[in-house]
Amino acid sequence: MSEATIHDDHHDHHDHKPTGIGRWLFSTNHKDIGTMYLIFALVMLFLGGASAMVLRMELFMPGIQIVDPDTYNNLLTNHALIMVFGMVMPAGAGMANWMIPMMIGAPDMALPRLNNLSFWLLPMAGTMLILSMVVSYFPGTGTPVNTGWTLYPPLSVQSGMGMDFLIFTIHILGISSILAAINIVTTIVNMRAPGMTWFKLPLFVWSWLFTGLLLIMIMPVLAGGVTMLLFDRHFGTSFFDAAGGGDPVLFQHLFWFFGHPEVYVLLLPSIGVLGLIIPTFSRKPLFAYKPLVWFMAALTALGMVVWAHHQYTIGMSLNATTYFMIGTILISIPVGMMLMSFIFTMWRGAMTFETPMLFGIAIILMFSFAGVTGVMLAVVPADLQYHDSYFVVAHFHYALIPGSVFGLYAAVFYWLPKWTGHMYNETHGKIFFWWTTLSFNLTFFPQHFSGLAGMPRRIVDYSPQFADFNYLSSVGGMLFGLSHLLFLYIIIKTVKGGEKAPANPWEGSMIGTTGLEWTLSSPPPFHSFSTPPSVK
Amino acid sequence: MTTNETYFIPEPSRWPIISASGVFVLLFGFILFINDVGAGSMIMTAGFLMITYIFFGWFGTVIDENLKGNYGSQVSTSFRQGMFWFITSEVFFFLTFFGCLYYFRTIAIPYLGGEGQLGSSNLLWDGFTAHWPLINLPDATNYSPPKEAMGAGGIPLWNTIILLSSGATLTWAHWGLKKESKNQLVLGLIMTVVLGLIFFALQAYEYYHAYTAMGLKLTSGIYGSTFYMLTGFHGLHVTIGTIMLIVITIRSMKDHFTEENHFAFEAVAWYWHFVDVVWIGLYFFVYWL
Numbered sequence A: 001m002s003e004a005t006i007h008d009d010h011h012d013h014h015d016h017k018p019t020g021i022g023r024w025l026f027s028t029n030h031k032d033i034g035t036m037y038l039i040f041a042l043v044m045l046f047l048g049g050a051s052a053m054v055l056r057m058e059l060f061m062p063g064i065q066i067v068d069p070d071t072y073n074n075l076l077t078n079h080a081l082i083m084v085f086g087m088v089m090p091a092g093a094g095m096a097n098w099m100i101p102m103m104i105g106a107p108d109m110a111l112p113r114l115n116n117l118s119f120w121l122l123p124m125a126g127t128m129l130i131l132s133m134v135v136s137y138f139p140g141t142g143t144p145v146n147t148g149w150t151l152y153p154p155l156s157v158q159s160g161m162g163m164d165f166l167i168f169t170i171h172i173l174g175i176s177s178i179l180a181a182i183n184i185v186t187t188i189v190n191m192r193a194p195g196m197t198w199f200k201l202p203l204f205v206w207s208w209l210f211t212g213l214l215l216i217m218i219m220p221v222l223a224g225g226v227t228m229l230l231f232d233r234h235f236g237t238s239f240f241d242a243a244g245g246g247d248p249v250l251f252q253h254l255f256w257f258f259g260h261p262e263v264y265v266l267l268l269p270s271i272g273v274l275g276l277i278i279p280t281f282s283r284k285p286l287f288a289y290k291p292l293v294w295f296m297a298a299l300t301a302l303g304m305v306v307w308a309h310h311q312y313t314i315g316m317s318l319n320a321t322t323y324f325m326i327g328t329i330l331i332s333i334p335v336g337m338m339l340m341s342f343i344f345t346m347w348r349g350a351m352t353f354e355t356p357m358l359f360g361i362a363i364i365l366m367f368s369f370a371g372v373t374g375v376m377l378a379v380v381p382a383d384l385q386y387h388d389s390y391f392v393v394a395h396f397h398y399a400l401i402p403g404s405v406f407g408l409y410a411a412v413f414y415w416l417p418k419w420t421g422h423m424y425n426e427t428h429g430k431i432f433f434w435w436t437t438l439s440f441n442l443t444f445f446p447q448h449f450s451g452l453a454g455m456p457r458r459i460v461d462y463s464p465q466f467a468d469f470n471y472l473s474s475v476g477g478m479l480f481g482l483s484h485l486l487f488l489y490i491i492i493k494t495v496k497g498g499e500k501a502p503a504n505p506w507e508g509s510m511i512g513t514t515g516l517e518w519t520l521s522s523p524p525p526f527h528s529f530s531t532p533p534s535v536k
Numbered sequence B: 001m002t003t004n005e006t007y008f009i010p011e012p013s014r015w016p017i018i019s020a021s022g023v024f025v026l027l028f029g030f031i032l033f034i035n036d037v038g039a040g041s042m043i044m045t046a047g048f049l050m051i052t053y054i055f056f057g058w059f060g061t062v063i064d065e066n067l068k069g070n071y072g073s074q075v076s077t078s079f080r081q082g083m084f085w086f087i088t089s090e091v092f093f094f095l096t097f098f099g100c101l102y103y104f105r106t107i108a109i110p111y112l113g114g115e116g117q118l119g120s121s122n123l124l125w126d127g128f129t130a131h132w133p134l135i136n137l138p139d140a141t142n143y144s145p146p147k148e149a150m151g152a153g154g155i156p157l158w159n160t161i162i163l164l165s166s167g168a169t170l171t172w173a174h175w176g177l178k179k180e181s182k183n184q185l186v187l188g189l190i191m192t193v194v195l196g197l198i199f200f201a202l203q204a205y206e207y208y209h210a211y212t213a214m215g216l217k218l219t220s221g222i223y224g225s226t227f228y229m230l231t232g233f234h235g236l237h238v239t240i241g242t243i244m245l246i247v248i249t250i251r252s253m254k255d256h257f258t259e260e261n262h263f264a265f266e267a268v269a270w271y272w273h274f275v276d277v278v279w280i281g282l283y284f285f286v287y288w289l
Helices: A030-057 A070-104 A110-136 A162-190 A205-233 A249-281 A290-302 A318-347 A354-377 A380-386 A390-420 A426-452 A462-498 B015-036 B040-066 B074-111 B155-178 B182-212 B222-251 B262-288
Strands: none
Touching: A030 A070, A030 A110, A030 A462, A070 A110, A070 A162, A070 A249, A070 A390, A110 A162, A110 B015, A162 A205, A162 A390, A162 B015, A162 B074, A205 A249, A205 A290, A205 B222, A249 A290, A249 A354, A249 A390, A249 B074, A290 A318, A290 A426, A290 B262, A318 A354, A318 A380, A354 A390, A354 A426, A380 B222, A390 A426, A390 A462, A390 B015, A390 B155, A426 A462, B015 B040, B074 B222, B155 B222, B155 B262, B182 B222, B222 B262
């Protein structure tokens, strides 16, 4: 038997922690790997945020000021890729790593070494992504990657060597996500403590089960798509060239077959977090827990079959367009039901408004707003007007920032005491909340109007009539970006010290859930549950 | 769900980070290689060697741990479920290419031929008629159209028979394992490996024939592209599967497996059957229909 499993008492504080750098490089511990994921995500948040701030600076007024169009397009592409693959997904995976074994009463993830591989592939992919930007500065490497994160051919077939780096970035990220998803799903299915039946699982665990299943199904499709891109670029195939009988639109189908479920990959973990935070600070069990799980399943299933609503303008047959329109609008039912169930959880609850709860409520409000614009965009005749305008940019930033990023922030504040053993400063937390939420709205709300007025997205310059909205947007963007320095400060301060956190810092956290994670000390021992706890 | 036995958590391991680095080096070298940058093939080879080394090392560690009896029933369930989800992701990888084939045959090419409300060929290539297999390309300037298409008889039919038989011999070996007959186990595995190698050789010959006699190349337009992409990725999986089978055969000779403890055997068998099923799909949709 291995040394690591000898401790059978989880109150034992004499853990055999591996020491030195090897603890991190060779880790098989779900908490250490989770921490590495979260740090990676934080670094990427600042990288992606910095590139967004450059974009907003450029758009501060009409004309070309600080970056040339190619650099603008490159930054735009990288902003999206960094935020989606570098920030939100690793942050979600980091939280899954930290919390799922503790929530289900497991000693660790099911496959600890594979877990470490999933993490270490990410810095490799990050390096490759940075190479894809840098390589275009060398002579003879062609144009920089300028396609946007959707990588549509024929442009992506024509761009320079940077695109090859990007294709393999996506391959490495895909391997990482698939392995992480396999591990998480296996952990949830196989590692639950005795008595931890399916419908006792905290919503966060459910959300990651569906996220994991989605990743297993969609990442291979993206991998296939970019492989064909690579072959078209270098080996003379004609997948995306009509002259050889291919079709560039096929890539759009492949990309969005991945891309639309990907939205739910980003969103679901945050919904799971909401399912913990809203009951905790309302001091009431989650309303309609079981239906909520089924709605999540419905969302997962529906999300797989509505991808082409991103491509209404490609000239699909009328039947296909109608199908995708109806399917897309149907999605608002499970999503609406989820939000309803959170609102009913708050109904007549004894609510308090700590930072995680403030984020929770803000998510419900602002994500609903994205839902409304989403239904507008789902309607084909309307979408033909909105397509590729800033209205779309506003819509998906309202969906992704409140829907997934704010969910992650809420989770950070909710779990920081558990992770670090220290309470964060509530006043700082609240200042961060108001600062970031208000500046977020200042950034993206005006984009609805500039979009409806016809401002196209993904273009470095714009017509002077949109100047006022963009001015507001850019001011908001700077404030939004800067607010994250406070976020960083709060995190570092909490990690370094502060008021000691009790095992269960939130009064309401075990109402209605099994809450095994709160039975452990804060911070939890190195090995959470060496012998599984019993769940009544 | 967990029982009360202790779950095996491995000690810190250097394999994952070396694997990640190996993947990076391999792909980095490959990118340089396909862009004709000098050191590409060297770096690629280095990455390949790193990964080979890791396969020996990491799997070796796992085999050692297993032989020491570290793995309880719950660990082997984790392994089985992990393999199941891995094969599921592989299924979706192949579905992508089958889906593309379907898309070209029923949507893209008929549209190019002018079918449907938005048929575009009249604007682009007047006189192009849709047909499958696509021999006459809309515009062959950058491509070398094939002389003829693949038939369903001959080598593909033989390959179908060979691969299906290999599934049967593998199952026969599994029966041998179940009733603890080492001879049947090893013999069954060797027959499976031999059939896998014959398949590989026939496929290689078929490619050679297609390239030289039929003019069917990767650059032959969409028919060649889909043909080589689908059969090529399948062939790659057959190769990997055969290597896995060889490893399993050697391990069987060394008495690594017992009636209860033979996850590696099962994983390889699942993988091989999966490759088998993909071939049946290929035979129907690529060669026959």
